Amino acid sequence: MKLTIQVNEGPYQHQSADSAYFFAKAALEKGHEIYRIFFYHDGVNNGTRLTTPPQDDRNVVARWSELAQEHDIDMVLCVAAAQRRGIVDDGEAERNGKDATNMAPGFRISGLGQLIEGGVQSDRLVVFGD
Amino acid sequence: MKLTIQVNEGPYQHQSADSAYFFAKAALEKGHEIYRIFFYHDGVNNGTRLTTPPQDDRNVVARWSELAQEHDIDMVLCVAAAQRRGIVDDGEAERNGKDATNMAPGFRISGLGQLIEGGVQSDRLVVFGD
Amino acid sequence: MSMLHLVNKSPYENGNLNTASSIMKSGDVLLLIEDGVYGAVKSGKASAMLEGCAVSVMGPDLAARGITEDKLADGVNVVDYAGFVELVEKNDKVQSWL
Amino acid sequence: MSMLHLVNKSPYENGNLNTASSIMKSGDVLLLIEDGVYGAVKSGKASAMLEGCAVSVMGPDLAARGITEDKLADGVNVVDYAGFVELVEKNDKVQSWL
Amino acid sequence: MAEETKKFMYINRKAPYGTIYAWEALEVVLIGAAFEQDVSVTFMDDGVYQLVKGQDTSGIGMKNFSPTYAALGDFEITKIYVEKESLEERGLTLDDLQHLVWEDEDEDWAEKDSIRLVNRAELGDVLADQDVLFNF
Amino acid sequence: MAEETKKFMYINRKAPYGTIYAWEALEVVLIGAAFEQDVSVTFMDDGVYQLVKGQDTSGIGMKNFSPTYAALGDFEITKIYVEKESLEERGLTLDDLQHLVWEDEDEDWAEKDSIRLVNRAELGDVLADQDVLFNF
Numbered sequence: 268m269k270l271t272i273q274v275n276e277g278p279y280q281h282q283s284a285d286s287a288y289f290f291a292k293a294a295l296e297k298g299h300e301i302y303r304i305f306f307y308h309d310g311v312n313n314g315t316r317l318t319t320p321p322q323d324d325r326n327v328v329a330r331w332s333e334l335a336q337e338h339d340i341d342m343v344l345c346v347a348a349a350q351r352r353g354i355v356d357d358g359e360a361e362r363n364g365k366d367a368t369n370m371a372p373g374f375r376i377s378g379l380g381q382l383i384e385g386g387v388q389s390d391r392l393v394v395f396g397d
Numbered sequence: 398m399k400l401t402i403q404v405n406e407g408p409y410q411h412q413s414a415d416s417a418y419f420f421a422k423a424a425l426e427k428g429h430e431i432y433r434i435f436f437y438h439d440g441v442n443n444g445t446r447l448t449t450p451p452q453d454d455r456n457v458v459a460r461w462s463e464l465a466q467e468h469d470i471d472m473v474l475c476v477a478a479a480q481r482r483g484i485v486d487d488g489e490a491e492r493n494g495k496d497a498t499n500m501a502p503g504f505r506i507s508g509l510g511q512l513i514e515g516g517v518q519s520d521r522l523v524v525f526g527d
Numbered sequence: 528m529s530m531l532h533l534v535n536k537s538p539y540e541n542g543n544l545n546t547a548s549s550i551m552k553s554g555d556v557l558l559l560i561e562d563g564v565y566g567a568v569k570s571g572k573a574s575a576m577l578e579g580c581a582v583s584v585m586g587p588d589l590a591a592r593g594i595t596e597d598k599l600a601d602g603v604n605v606v607d608y609a610g611f612v613e614l615v616e617k618n619d620k621v622q623s624w625l
Numbered sequence: 626m627s628m629l630h631l632v633n634k635s636p637y638e639n640g641n642l643n644t645a646s647s648i649m650k651s652g653d654v655l656l657l658i659e660d661g662v663y664g665a666v667k668s669g670k671a672s673a674m675l676e677g678c679a680v681s682v683m684g685p686d687l688a689a690r691g692i693t694e695d696k697l698a699d700g701v702n703v704v705d706y707a708g709f710v711e712l713v714e715k716n717d718k719v720q721s722w723l
Numbered sequence: 724m725a726e727e728t729k730k731f732m733y734i735n736r737k738a739p740y741g742t743i744y745a746w747e748a749l750e751v752v753l754i755g756a757a758f759e760q761d762v763s764v765t766f767m768d769d770g771v772y773q774l775v776k777g778q779d780t781s782g783i784g785m786k787n788f789s790p791t792y793a794a795l796g797d798f799e800i801t802k803i804y805v806e807k808e809s810l811e812e813r814g815l816t817l818d819d820l821q822h823l824v825w826e827d828e829d830e831d832w833a834e835k836d837s838i839r840l841v842n843r844a845e846l847g848d849v850l851a852d853q854d855v856l857f858n859f
Numbered sequence: 860m861a862e863e864t865k866k867f868m869y870i871n872r873k874a875p876y877g878t879i880y881a882w883e884a885l886e887v888v889l890i891g892a893a894f895e896q897d898v899s900v901t902f903m904d905d906g907v908y909q910l911v912k913g914q915d916t917s918g919i920g921m922k923n924f925s926p927t928y929a930a931l932g933d934f935e936i937t938k939i940y941v942e943k944e945s946l947e948e949r950g951l952t953l954d955d956l957q958h959l960v961w962e963d964e965d966e967d968w969a970e971k972d973s974i975r976l977v978n979r980a981e982l983g984d985v986l987a988d989q990d991v992l993f994n995f
Contacts, residue, residue: 352409383751419608438880526995546903552983638873689875
């Protein structure tokens with residue numbers, strides 16, 4: 268089964284990102300393919316490398332980055348949502364004249380078409396949100 | 398009347414930050430004093446200078462920065478909430494080994510005691526959230 | 528010791544208006560803001576919860592949502608942000624039903 | 626063409642469980658996750674909405690909230706994340722009632 | 724159209740302006756229109772408020788995106804489902820909503836209604852018939 | 860205590876774990892304990908779920924912060940209001956909640972119950988008597 272997963276909320280405030288992560292991990296363990304994880308709305312806040320969660324708490328962002336690396340998953344932050352919320356990679360920093368970047372490893376910024384394409388190419392779309 | 402305002406949600410996803418801003422502006426216009434604006438939970442995301450909202454949309458972060466400057470308002474991002482969400486100033490970057498900062502002008506990062514103190518020192522606490 | 532109660536969610540989405548309206552005391556004021564303004568529409572089922580409550584509603588939020596004043600339940604008072612500030616002044620404390 | 630319905634909010638906070646359970650078709654499955662698991666507690670008023678629905682509930686979310694399996698409404702099936710994935714497999718599509 | 728054509732349904736259940744979901748959902752619908760899928764859109768629960776006419780956001784400093792719904796027909800999005808029970812509970816009728824239309828190329832560009840008023844059971848049938856459901 | 864002493868009420872209306880509000884609210888209560896105000900805490904609506912005993916978060920990878928409620932007494936937070944109607948609607952009784960206590964220095968450290976079960980009308984009276992209400 269080929270899956271696209273959509274995440275609509277940022278880390279910590281809502282459990283959505285946690286549920287999406289554990290679902291993704293379980294799907295991979297069962298041998299399914301994750302075609303894409305698409306972060307929309309505040310979900311783009313999952314992609315900032317500047318978080319420092321408490322020592323005794325999980326690190327939501329680092330967890331995503333590791334998952335992407337281990338399983339070569341395409342993790343996309345919606346560009347329009349990322350611009351509104353201030354998630355920036357090198358290209359965005361240059362285009363929008365920002366003096367810093369904050370995107371975490373394993374993510375990339377791209378358009379909404381990537382979500383639609385996920386819907387077209389996958390067997391299932393599973394949305395996690397508020 | 399001396400006011401403390403608490404903002405629990407980030408910009409754009411919820412109207413809370415907009416309502417808080419217009420309320421603060423109206424209070425100042427009526428001659429009231431804003432003792433402090435305290436950003437908690439995802440509210441700390443109001444304090445990132447990396448946002449690039451669409452041309453035809455309001456700039457929530459810049460609006461806060463201007464308000465703080467014009468009226469010399471104390472705008473505080475909760476440090477624990479900011480660490481979880483990745484809002485970083487120079488001091489936090491150094492303490493937590495981050496390679497970038499993203500805090501916007503007019504904000505400062507401090508502890509939860511600043512909210513309690515706002516409750517002690519102000520005539521009213523008004524909370525905006527989800 | 529009167530209280531200003533803020534409700535910012537649609538009464539058709541969650542229970543905040545129900546809780547607020549049932550715990551309010553006489554002398555308290557209920558202010559509907561953001562999506563909370565839908566609770567003030569007379570033809571909607573939720574407007575029954577407003578009975579016996581002193582209710583104000585944010586005009587800018589009504590206009591944004593296409594609700595004209597003739598649609599409001601009887602006795603609902605429309606205010607702007609300055610009126611919001613005045614309600615905070617007039618009541619001793621504010622309870623946001625989040 | 627069966628559908629998996631996801632509900633992640635407490636039925637005492639908002640109307641998602643009500644909408645989901647009233648639009649489900651026979652053959653569909655309802656999976657309660659996150660705060661949605663409160664809907665599966667037998668002694669709670671909301672559990673009446675589950676009648677006639679095939680209901681699964683996330684075990685890890687139950688445990689986090691201190692709900693033991695003996696508290697669940699009759700017929701509710703407890704799954705883990707692997708079981709969640711299987712439900713997504715078995716049904717043709719997923720509807721998240723957000 | 725390629726063999727990839729699927730039935731796409733975008734489901735809107737949230738009010739506009741209080742949260743951004745309605746607006747960012749509309750952006751997905753517009754982008755999705757370029758993908759030549761068989762597209763439908765549903766407005767139910769508080770989502771029906773998105774289509775209420777006469778929205779004026781000047782007092783809250785936010786962009787009024789409601790005129791964009793009228794453009795859906797131009798994007799060949801012609802199947803717009805509105806749930807009857809949701810309207811009734813909120814004291815709304817179709818007259819309170821924008822009149823959304825599309826032009827039928829096959830009938831000399833005759834203007835046709837896009838909105839299909841359905842009750843919950845009928846909407847359940849429509850949803851059951853889809854391939855992919857988008858939620859916001 | 861200085862003239863600044865105020866009646867502070869922290870109001871909890873949200874379930875734990877699904878969102879972070881419960882946890883971050885608890886952090887405010889603990890920090891606030893250092894300020895020598897007259898503190899009360901309310902659990903109502905879904906907030907009553909915060910006190911349910913036997914929470915085990917190991918399966919969702921989140922920190923179980925529920926043991927901290929038992930420490931409130933040590934922080935001299937001894938007035939904890941739980942709304943009766945909220946419990947009843949959810950099919951809960953006080954037995955489902957943690958037994959929260961404090962030790963009364965004036966009575967040779969006698970252990971006393973912190974939880975005060977109140978109905979909605981009584982809770983309304985308690986809220987009316989406060990100076991500052993904290994919402995999350």
